[in-house]
Amino acid sequence: MYQKSIAVVVLLGLLLTSCKQEVKDIEQEPIKTFIEPAELREFGFNLNDYIVKRDTIRSGDSFGTILQRNNLAYPKIYQIAESAKDSYDIRKLQIGRPYTMLFAKDSLQTPQCFIYQENNIDYVVIHFADSVVTYKEKKPVTIVTKEASGEINNSLSVTMDAQGLPQALIGEMADIYAWTINFWKLQKGDKFKIIYRQRYIEDSIYAGLEGIDAAYFQHKGEDFYAFKYAIDSLSNRGDFFDEKSKSLKRAFLKAPVNFGRVSSRYNLNRRIAYYGYAVRPHKGTDFAAPIGTEILATANGTVIESTQRGGNGKYVKIQHNDTYSTQYLHMSRQAVKKGQYVKQGDVIGYVGMTGNTSGPHVCYRFWKNGQQVDPFLEKMPSAESVPAHLDAHYREFIKPLRAQLDLIPIEYQNETTIEQGYSITQN
Known part of the structure; x- marks a missing residue:
């Protein structure tokens, strides 16, 4: 009987020791918790749900070649292109513009969506996970x-x-x-x-x-x-x-170019050394500007001349009303045709060096009642x-x-x- 009692005590001791060890093991084991990643939303999608690849349109790229490069078969590409064309012209992809592709998180990384950014704000989504859905959206501004x-x-x-x-x-x-x-x-x-x-x-x-x-x-x-x-x-x-x-x-802009400088004023008593300082009147105002600078119509009117002639080079002349007309000389090329109606600020040509000129500029001439006058001295109507x-x-x-x-x-x-x-x- 005594020996049985000792055996029971020893067994209880072993059990207690084992329990303590299990408790100790449980206490030492780190607690594992799963933290849901914060939503990373862009283009209306939670990007955490996809494998995301970003790139830009390169020379030679088309909508079809991009999808083909990302493991879509031609029949599927054709189906997507046909479905999308009524909502967006996929031929308009421009070199250098960014795009994003979303892929499923499966073993095949199946392409599911193509997103093309037309500019910093506007983008086009072509979603083809199941049926093809195409729409345009804007980023929040x-x-x-x-x-x-x-x-x-x-x-x-x-x-x-x-x-x-x-x-x-x-x-x-x-x-x-x-x-x-x-x-x-x-x-x-x-x-x-x-x-x-x-x-x-x-x-x-x-x-x-x-x-x-x-x-x-x-x-x-x-x-x-x-x-x-x-x-x-x-x-x-x-x-x-x-x-x-x-x-x-005012009825007229102060100048026909946005950025430049007055290199020669209207001057009826101008003398030029090349001609022995003889009086050679300058009935225009010259605005020096780089070749290709936009030349603007200084007021609304109808183009009555768009041609090239002698020392004037390529030029445009505009009739504004019964009183006023203006002329723009030495263009590299004209942007309007005779008979065309233009509004104040419209581009009518580009600065050049055609005709008699020693540097790139536009010679701006201003007529009032058929006489050339200095526009800077005219009091323009508001x-x-x-x-x-x-x-x-x-x-x-x-x-x-x-x-x-x-x-x-x-x-x-x-x-x-x-x-x-x-x-x-x-x-």
Whole structure:
């Protein structure tokens, strides 16, 4: 009996030791947890559900060759192309544009979707996992309002570029004030302020300029305000008006090129050394610019000449109304034909050196009642202002914008870069 008791005690001891070891093993074993990966969404898909491959369209690529390269058989490719063609022309794929392909996470990595990015915002989805579905979408875009300012030390483009402002903003500023300020005669110390909006994709990727809401330019001590306002409430397009409801537009642009410099003014008493300093009147205004620079119609009108003749070289002449006509000489080529109606700002040709010229430029000639005159000395009529029935609304609309402009401090910078562009006149 005594021996049985001892045996029971020993057995219990072994069992307890074994249990303790099992508990210890359980305690030492690390706890394994599964964390669901965060959704990585793009193009409307959770990319974690797919194998993702990205590439760009290369020379020689077509929709068919790309799918073939990714292990799709020709009959399937033909079926996809036929189904997709009514929704999107797959022949429009452009070299250098990015695309994304989504593959199933199976042993064959079966292709399921082709996504082509037309630009930073617009993309096309061709989904062919089961049936073929084709549609166009846009990436979410955020509009951010920003401010900028500066003092001109040598040119508008240098000042704005030194601040890292987008080129499109520089161009739009030039467009806004094209009718009221001669940018080829800016003064050192002129100042500007801008309220503008930029587009961002997914809050971080810059996607271009949305537009300018309001601007201020101080030129020769005179203030020029500009506020964008849509007279037609059904349209998003707006025009720029000043603080007195007057349009900033004029019947004629100040110049037929956006960027360049006046290399020779209208001068009836010009003398040229080559001709023994004889008087050779210059009845045009020359704007020097690189070959290929776009030449713009300075006002609406009908093309009455688009030809090439003698020292004028290739040129275009436009009849605007019974009073005014303009001519644009020495083009490399014309972009319009006789009888064509053009609007202010339309491209009518490109800067060249045809005819009698020693350098690339456009000679701009201006007729009033059949006589050539200096356009810079003409008082041009204004475009229409804010209609009377909208004037009160307009003045209320611009109040906060003007207050915001007035509070923007001028950003001063030391600019040492010299750039071809608008010239600066010293006071």
